Amino acid sequence: MSEIVSIPIVKKKLAGYVGFHNLPNQVHRKSVKRGFQFTLMVVGESGLGKSTLVNTLFNSSLYPNKENKEPTHETPKTVDIQTISADVEENGVKLKLTVIDTPGFGDFVNNEESWRPILENIEARYDAYLEQENRVNRKRIVDTRVHACLYFISPTGHSLKPLDIEFMRQLAARVNLIPVIAKSDTLTEDEIKAFKVRILEDIAYNKIQIYQPPIHDNDDPETIQENRDIISRIPFAIVGSDKEVEVNGKKVRGRKYPWGVIEVDNEEHCDFIKLRQMLIRTHMEELKEYTNEVLYESYRMGKLTRGGYDVSSETSGMNPLSKFEEEKLAHEQKMAKMEAEMKAVFQQKVAEKENKLKQSEEELYARHREMKDQLEKQRLELEEKKRRLEAGRPGTPEKAKKNKGLFK
Numbered sequence: 298m299s300e301i302v303s304i305p306i307v308k309k310k311l312a313g314y315v316g317f318h319n320l321p322n323q324v325h326r327k328s329v330k331r332g333f334q335f336t337l338m339v340v341g342e343s344g345l346g347k348s349t350l351v352n353t354l355f356n357s358s359l360y361p362n363k364e365n366k367e368p369t370h371e372t373p374k375t376v377d378i379q380t381i382s383a384d385v386e387e388n389g390v391k392l393k394l395t396v397i398d399t400p401g402f403g404d405f406v407n408n409e410e411s412w413r414p415i416l417e418n419i420e421a422r423y424d425a426y427l428e429q430e431n432r433v434n435r436k437r438i439v440d441t442r443v444h445a446c447l448y449f450i451s452p453t454g455h456s457l458k459p460l461d462i463e464f465m466r467q468l469a470a471r472v473n474l475i476p477v478i479a480k481s482d483t484l485t486e487d488e489i490k491a492f493k494v495r496i497l498e499d500i501a502y503n504k505i506q507i508y509q510p511p512i513h514d515n516d517d518p519e520t521i522q523e524n525r526d527i528i529s530r531i532p533f534a535i536v537g538s539d540k541e542v543e544v545n546g547k548k549v550r551g552r553k554y555p556w557g558v559i560e561v562d563n564e565e566h567c568d569f570i571k572l573r574q575m576l577i578r579t580h581m582e583e584l585k586e587y588t589n590e591v592l593y594e595s596y597r598m599g600k601l602t603r604g605g606y607d608v609s610s611e612t613s614g615m616n617p618l619s620k621f622e623e624e625k626l627a628h629e630q631k632m633a634k635m636e637a638e639m640k641a642v643f644q645q646k647v648a649e650k651e652n653k654l655k656q657s658e659e660e661l662y663a664r665h666r667e668m669k670d671q672l673e674k675q676r677l678e679l680e681e682k683k684r685r686l687e688a689g690r691p692g693t694p695e696k697a698k699k700n701k702g703l704f705k
């Protein structure tokens with residue numbers, strides 16, 4: 298057996314170039330080559346500008362242009378979850394973007410459980426990941442987990458609706474929740490300020506965990522300031538538009554009103570830039586990491602300690618070992634029951650066969666007796682015949698002798 302030798306760690310200064318300082322870059326280059334991947338979910342009532350914002354964020358028509366579509370609330374829509382995937386590229390960096398759209402909720406007469414299909418969709422993606430992790434071959438795990446969820450708040454200017462609170466409460470433990478005030482161009486600057494305060498109060502009061510860039514003391518001051526700026530804008534008041542309008546002879550993305558133009562890419566006009574900065578430029582990897590290390594991990598742990606069962610099921614809280622013992626016992630009982638049933642059927646069949654054999658035997662005996670009787674009858678008849686012949690013809694004694702031997 299080989300002995301374990303402890304080798305002291307020596308700290309050395311390198312005399313010349315070795316090259317491993319490039320390791321972070323290597324990882325980076327590998328990722329650049331492989332491309333990045335991000336899954337974004339948009340949740341909110343129908344017509345709040347979800348598709349328009351996704352188009353605006355990624356500066357491409359991921360959705361067919363819906364700009365001319367006016368929101369209608371006449372026909373109630375079902376929660377129909379759509380997934381759109383696109384490969385986008387910027388300066389040679391590839392991003393596989395998946396957007397999950399959840400149109401139409403809030404349109405029902407009874408909206409009580411309309412968050413459920415959305416939560417189930419998020420959890421099904423965790424389940425798919427968990428299933429791949431448990432496979433023997435885990436080389437190519439496809440990550441379809443939701444990394445961020447933009448929650449669109451209707452620009453009422455009042456406070457969160459009970460349905461918003463319920464939705465956010467349900468989703469917050471499973472996904473990085475990013476609240477946004479939709480169509481903020483329909484509110485004045487003061488209205489937005491007051492609305493933001495009330496929304497944050499509602500979120501705090503209902504203990505809803507929303508995503509915020511973390512502030513680490515050891516980050517450089519610039520990053521800390523950037524993150525503070527982003528946090529101060531939450532919930533982001535956004536304006537979406539994939540149309541260009543003219544401002545002072547220059548084409549900009551925005552929305553035109555008789556009193557002026559609201560520019561999408563102008564920090565003075567809305568928080569779109571800050572949202573995009575957080576989501577794409579600075580915190581995409583952080584959002585993915587948090588999804589993997591905190592949200593998914595907590596889902597996974599919960600699932601394993603519950604033995605893969607639903608929280609609401611009777612077996613919840615049971616540890617996997619006792620669950621296994623219980624299943625083993627149930628299986629053994631089932632086998633014993635099957636064995637007893639088979640034994641009973643076998644015995645019944647044997648009894649039937651025995652009965653049949655007994656019957657056949659009796660029949661054979663009866664036939665045997667009948668044949669014996671018949672033969673006896675024939676013998677008696679022949680004896681009688683012989684006696685009569687002998688009595689009627691007193692012939693030669695030799696002949697009589699012969700005949701006597703024949704019918705003995």
Ligand SMILES: Nc1nc2c(ncn2[C@@H]2O[C@H](COP(=O)(O)OP(=O)(O)OP(=O)(O)O)[C@@H](O)[C@H]2O)c(=O)[nH]1
Pocket residue numbers: 342343344345346347348349350363364365366367368399400401479480481482483535536537538552
């Ligand atoms: N005023 C204003 N209108 C917007 C904004 N964003 C989108 N719209 C308009 O709102 C309407 C609905 O936008 P969509 O992007 O289709 O909304 P949606 O939430 O995806 O709608 P569903 O797919 O039905 O759920 C369109 O007419 C858009 O032009 C915005 O920021 N401000």
